[in-house]
Amino acid sequence: MNKEEIKKVSTAFKEYSSKMSAYNEALGLMFWDLRTGAPKKGASQRSEVIGMLSSEVFEMSTSSEMAAYLAKLTPVDGDLDEITCALLDECQKEYDRNKKIPAKEYRDYVVLQSKAEGIWEEAKEKGDFSMFQPYLEKLVATTKRFTDYWGYGENKYDTLLDLYEPGVTVGVLDEVFNELKGKIVPLVHKISHAEAPRTEFLFDHFPKEKQKDFSLKVLEQMGYDFSAGRLDETVHPFAIGLNPGDVRVTTKYDEKDWRTAVFGTIHEGGHALYEQNISEKLVGTPLCTGTSMGIHESQSLFYENFVGRNLSFWKKNYALLKDFSTGQFDEVGLEEFYRAINESKPSLIRIEADELTYALHIIIRYEIEKGLFNDEIEVKDLPRIWNEKYEEYLGIRPSNDGEGVLQDVHWAGGSFGYFPSYALGYMYAAQFREAMREDIPNFDQLLEEGNLVPVKEWLTERVHQWGKLKKPLEILEDVTGEGLNAKYLADYLTEKYAGVYSL
Amino acid sequence: MNKEEIKKVSTAFKEYSSKMSAYNEALGLMFWDLRTGAPKKGASQRSEVIGMLSSEVFEMSTSSEMAAYLAKLTPVDGDLDEITCALLDECQKEYDRNKKIPAKEYRDYVVLQSKAEGIWEEAKEKGDFSMFQPYLEKLVATTKRFTDYWGYGENKYDTLLDLYEPGVTVGVLDEVFNELKGKIVPLVHKISHAEAPRTEFLFDHFPKEKQKDFSLKVLEQMGYDFSAGRLDETVHPFAIGLNPGDVRVTTKYDEKDWRTAVFGTIHEGGHALYEQNISEKLVGTPLCTGTSMGIHESQSLFYENFVGRNLSFWKKNYALLKDFSTGQFDEVGLEEFYRAINESKPSLIRIEADELTYALHIIIRYEIEKGLFNDEIEVKDLPRIWNEKYEEYLGIRPSNDGEGVLQDVHWAGGSFGYFPSYALGYMYAAQFREAMREDIPNFDQLLEEGNLVPVKEWLTERVHQWGKLKKPLEILEDVTGEGLNAKYLADYLTEKYAGVYSL
Structure with missing residues (x-):
């Protein structure tokens, strides 16, 4: 032409x-x-x-x-x-x-997915894996067939990882996850012998409307643009970018635990900042969204953990939180409050896990998925393997499959290879934080002042604006000068929890 | 085949x-x-x-x-x-x-429409018809050309009427509008010499939240299904049926005039009942909506006027309204309240007109549109003709075009032939009311009891359920046994206002 x-x-x-x-x-x-x-x-x-x-x-x-x-x-x-x-x-x-997928096989798969989700819901409620097992077996078998159609190199599971995090492979993950596990497991063990912080004041009644008012203030501090978004209530919170001028945050209010809404809003707010700040030139194209699940999660976790669970952030905001509360914090000092919101305790449910143990939940799922797709694990053995791994890494054991292998919807929806993104996002975030420290040495002071704009601008320039113009590992490389590295997250966690638990 | x-x-x-x-x-x-x-x-x-x-x-x-x-x-x-x-x-x-419209002409028309709406907004604000005139001239010329493409019988304007109210023609409208005019104009004249009701208490502060609470109660009485709908705030209220299980009402709150929200909600609620009660068998097809603008308007006006401005309706609801208000009605008896909400006074703005004078606003627009499309009126003469007609029918004269010929967006959007639907809806409603009286002789008593379910069921069986399966005049004929007849509306208005003004 x-x-x-x-x-x-x-x-x-x-x-x-x-x-x-x-x-x-x-x-x-x-x-x-x-x-x-x-x-x-x-x-x-x-x-x-x-x-x-x-x-x-x-x-x-x-x-x-x-x-x-x-x-x-x-x-x-x-x-x-x-x-x-x-x-x-x-x-x-x-x-x-x-x-590459024959049309009929794809249609059958969509039907299977939809049936499996229905059955999973019931099975989870009853804590009965056997109900779900035949569906999961079919889902795994179909996904294996799809992987064959798509083709694969060293490892079948690589093809699945590539769906969510292009460029990340089993080779890479084995290495970083082993490093993380090696650092986190002993830390969890140490903490289990340390004195636990007082936390009962966290669970006093906190009116929903006040939680909302406080959450709005925090979103404002983060630089979330309300003329390009809104905050609504939902059951399973999410953020969604319809276009950069319309990026909505949703949250959930628990009057017996204000942390659900506040940390949830900060987390979703991190996702929202990403979508609000994609370059105008990508608007209206399929490139106008986050580049991968992992990079997206790096933004939400950056704000949730490195900002929201940071002592400096609360120096100013604790007073504000007290203003909105009904007096539950009157006798609680800032340090004590900080330790309470950073309590770490092995738990069974991933989405309720704390900052330290969260990665272990992901690693367990990763190891299982990898085993399934390399024919080393059979579906029927999942409950046993799941429970053994929880025992080994977290020292606790589910009492039934509802709080064990059935807890997440992902597999019922056919999403294999998705879980690692959560931990990848966490590692990316720690690497970004390290790079940011050089450019913004007064990070903690900005947090104390409630001035998060420079932080947002830094992330926008390096991450947000690119949308899908850059691949995830390209962004990581450009921002940090290196590839995936678990060290920064491991160091951060070690240092942080040493402080929280006076180890 | x-x-x-x-x-x-x-x-x-x-x-x-x-x-x-x-x-x-x-x-x-x-x-x-x-x-x-x-x-x-x-x-x-x-x-x-x-x-x-x-x-x-x-x-x-x-x-x-x-x-x-x-x-x-x-x-x-x-x-x-x-x-x-x-x-x-x-x-x-x-x-x-x-x-039948050549693609290029249609594209040009869409561009013209969009430009014209922008210019109209500015012209209205400035009260300057000359700004808008060239656009309106083009819109009329284009619409005439379209009418030629579409073809027409006796009257060009019939083709435009058919877009909104299939089956209704100039021949029919001339007759019914003349009859209405002949009855309403002398009535308006008589009322202008009668003693006006006290109304100042209507305009006391009424908190928005309380207006909303009351509006919700009224929607509930009407039989609006909240598990298939919701009430939201907006600037220009409307109801919208996405499917019969999701029909949303919107309203506007004026704290200095609670009637805006309450009668507005009842009106939109009437539209919503129509869309909520279309037969299940039409769901997901283009037939699953109201059959015409006029029949739709018959439902909203039925509820707004025959229910909402009826003395019986307020026998129970006035006490409720008082509960929600801040005391402005304490010294006002039910009869006095009833006369106040039914005050009739010639006014310049259609959307603020009362039940009696409303039809005259429509008739003026009808006569002008008919003249335009039969080459009897030129666009440049519109301001003069408009003002003369307001003077003749309502005894008042706009002081500028913003409150005169420029007040409605319809013409700027190219909607010619649409206005008559409003008056048709009103006449249909009066005819339905007459038919309903035979089947539900205790209509007023039901209103007193706040039991509007039988009314809704009657309308659902005869109107709502059919969606677009029946044409508007087919519904009218099936329900009332006759064609369009202005007598019922004229009689209703004559009787009602004789009561309100003790004529």
Whole structure:
């Protein structure tokens, strides 16, 4: 093609992909709406609508029109701008992934997923793995077949990891997870013999409306832009970026534990800052979102842990929290408060885990998934293996499968390879924190002043603005000058908990 | 085609039209969201998304796939069920209408509309018709050309009326509007010499939250299903049916005039009851909505006027309203309150008009539109003609075009033929009320008891459930045994205002 033809085709390609983005924005709004107040009786028809729009996007990703664009335009071609190249790369990957699965097998898989989620819910409630086992077996078998279609190099599981965190492999994870485990397990053991902080004051009644007022103040400090977002209530909190001008945070209020809403809002606020600050030039394209699950999680965990559970942050905010509370902190000093919100205690449920033990929950899931996809573990043995690992790493044992192997929805939804992103995000965050220390040596002082703007700006310049223009490991490398490294997280945890528990 | 082929094609056709419905549901949610709390900064990208989805629906309505369905399937064919026949009829009409406009002319028209709305807003604010005049001239000229493409019988304006109220013609409207005018104008004149009710207590401070609580109680009495809906705040109130399980009401609070929210909510609640009670068998099809603008308005006006401004309704509810108020009604008896909320006074602004004078506002617009499309009135003369008509029918004259000919957005949006629906709805409502009196002779007593369920059930059986399965005049005929008749509305108004003003 000559230059003019290339221009014409690439314009059409960009319009085509904008249409996919438009559908995704509509889908995002429907998702948000269903989870924040849509009337119950409309939900089943809404699911039909979501199904139809999703299929449309799926079909567009594998259509003959898409195939023609991908065949005609070459990312390496000097005539194409950076955005078009990244778009082509993204669409090519999606095309290959979706096109390689025979249509009938994909349809069967979608039906299986949806059935499995229903059964999982019931099985979890009854604590009965045997109900769920045949579905999980089919899900694993289907996913293995898909992995065969997609192809794999050294390790089948690498192909699954690549779905969520492009570039991260079993080789890399084995190394960093072993290092983390080696540092965290002894630390957990030490803490179990140290004196536990007083925490009972955390659980006094804290009115929902006041929790909300305080959460709003914190979001404001973080630099969350309320003219490009809003805060709503939901059951399973999330943040969602419809476009950078509309990034919504949701949270959950527990009047017997204000930490759920406050730390939850800070966490989701971290995700939201990412989506609000993606470069304007990516708006309306499929590149206008976080680059990976792991990098996204690095932003939420950065704010939740390095900001929200930091002593400096509370120097000013503790007084504010007291103002909104009904007096439960009157007799509690700042240091005591700080130790309480940083209590570490092995627990069975991942989403309730503290900052220190969280990674162990992830590592357990990683080891199991890797075993499953390398034919070293069979589905039927999962409850036993799960319980043994909890005993080994955390020193506690689930009393039933509901609080054990059945606790997370991920596997029922066919999401294998997703869990590691959580721990990756945590390691990335620690690496970013280290790099930030050089540029912002007065980090703690800024937190004391409640001036988080420089922190946000630093992250925007290095992470947020790029959207999917850069791959996750490219961002890590550009920001820190090195690859994935567990040391920074391990050092941070060691130092922090030494302080909290006077080890 | 043999039976089997017909079945196959009609199934594909229904799936195709469900997809159009799905897109419309997504569009509806985006519309609602933009008007109830979507972050401002996301609005421009949201408009792009809305534009893309709307074009998609438009293209689907005129695609070659649609053309093939319409060619292959015949509504009169005995092999097709009632829903498929109605669907075909609906899609054929849409196809003809959209296909007859050359694509380029339609695109130019959309651009013109959007520009005209912007200019209109500014012109209205400045009260300067001359700014808007060239745009309105173009809009009228384009619409005339479209009317030529669409074709027309006796009167060009009939084709425009048919867009909003199929079956209603200039011949019909001239007759009913003349009758209405003949009854209302002398009544308005008489009232202007009668003693005006005391109303100052209506305008005392009424806290927004309390208005909301009261409005919710009224919606509940009406039988609005809150598990299939919700009430939100907005600037220009509306009700929207996404599907019968999700029909949302919006309202506006004026702390200096509680009537805005309360009568507004009752009005929108009437629209909402219609959409909530459409038959399940139409869910997910384009037939699952009100059959016309006029029939929709008959439901909202029925509740707003025949229920909400009825003395019986307030026998119980006045005490409730007092409970929610801050004491402004303490010295006001029920009768005095009733007269106050039914005060009639000629006013310049349609949307603020009372029950009696409202129809005159509509008749003025009807006469002007008819004149425009029959080349009897030129756009440049509109301000003069408008003011003369207000003087003649209502005895008042706008002091500037902002409160005169520029007050409504309809013409700027190219909606000609729409205004009559408001008055039609009012007449339909009065005819329904007459028919209902036979079946529910204790109507007033039910209102006194706050038991509106039988009223809703009566309307559901005769109006709501049908969705677009029946045409507007078919519903009118089936419910009342006759065609459009202004007598019932005229009689109602005469009797009511004789009471309110002791004429």
